[in-house]
Amino acid sequence: EDQVTQSPEALRLQEGESSSLNCSYTVSGLRGLFWYRQDPGKGPEFLFTLYSAGEEKEKERLKATLTKKESFLHITAPKPEDSATYLCAVQVSGNTPLVFGKGTRLSVIA
Amino acid sequence: DAGVIQSPRHEVTEMGQEVTLRCKPISGHNSLFWYRQTMMRGLELLIYFNNNVPIDDSGMPEDRFSAKMPNASFSTLKIQPSEPRDSAVYFCASSLLGFEQYFGPGTRLTVT
Numbered sequence: 001e002d003q004v005t006q007s008p009e010a011l012r013l014q015e016g017e018s019s020s021l022n023c024s025y026t027v028s029g030l031r032g033l034f035w036y037r038q039d040p041g042k043g044p045e046f047l048f049t050l051y052s053a054g055e056e057k058e059k060e061r062l063k064a065t066l067t068k069k070e071s072f073l074h075i076t077a078p079k080p081e082d083s084a085t086y087l088c089a090v091q092v093s094g095n096t097p098l099v100f101g102k103g104t105r106l107s108v109i110a
Numbered sequence: 111d112a113g114v115i116q117s118p119r120h121e122v123t124e125m126g127q128e129v130t131l132r133c134k135p136i137s138g139h140n141s142l143f144w145y146r147q148t149m150m151r152g153l154e155l156l157i158y159f160n161n162n163v164p165i166d167d168s169g170m171p172e173d174r175f176s177a178k179m180p181n182a183s184f185s186t187l188k189i190q191p192s193e194p195r196d197s198a199v200y201f202c203a204s205s206l207l208g209f210e211q212y213f214g215p216g217t218r219l220t221v222t
Contacts, residue, residue, distance in 0.1 A: 034210060043114075043201050043213035044153075087153070094208030095141050095160050102152040 002027040006101035013108050016077045021104045023088030024070040033071050036087040078108045114214035122220045128190040131217045135204030143203040144187050192221045
C-alpha cells in the first residue's frame with residue numbers, strides 16, 4: 001500500500017529561523033511528488049512537483065528536494081505569512097489520484 | 111481562470127437528509143477528483159473521473175455516497191441519507207493530463 005508520512009506534525013519557528021519539513025514515502029512506483037500549502041478554511045494550493053531523485057525546485061523562501069525515499073521542504077528565513085499547513089502527496093501514475101500525508105502545521109512567530 | 115468552483119461552501123443538515131455537493135472543474139481539465147478531509151484521517155480520495163467516466167470509487171464509504179459527472183464542466187457528490195460521521199470538508203480537484211491537481215475551496219458539511 002502506498003504511504004506518505006510527514007514530520008514533524010507541527011513546527012513553531014521564530015521569524016527568520018530556517019528549518020526543513022520532511023516527507024517520506026513508500027510507493028510501488030513514483031510518477032511525481034507534490035507539495036501543497038493549505039491555509040485555514042481554504043483548499044490546498046499547489047506549490048511544486050518533483051519527478052526524479054536529485055531534482056530541486058524553488059519559490060521565494062521555499063525549496064523542495066527529492067531523494068528516492070523522501071522529500072524535504074526547506075524554508076529559509078520564514079515570515080509570519082508562511083504560517084500554514086504544508087501537505088506532501090505522491091502520484092504513482094498519470095491521471096490517478098494523489099496519496100496525501102497528514103501534513104505539517106507550521107507557525108512562524110514575529 | 112476562476113479556478114475550481116464548489117457549492118455550497120457550508121452545509122448544515124440533519125441526520126437522514128439528502129445532501130448534494132457541486133463542483134465545476136477548471137475549463138479544459140480532463141480529470142476530476144473528490145476528496146474528503148478530516149482531522150483524524152487527513153485528505154482521502156472518494157472517487158475520480160477521467161474524461162467524465164468514473165475510474166475508481168473504492169474510496170466511497172458506502173452505498174449512501176454517489177457521484178456523477180454528466181459533462182466536462184459539472185460534477186455532483188450526493189449523500190443519502192446523511193449521518194453525523196459524514197461531517198467533514200469535501201474538496202473537488204481537477205487536473206489536465208494527469209499533472210498537478212488544483213483544488214476548490216471546499217464544502218464544509220455538518221450533519222447534526
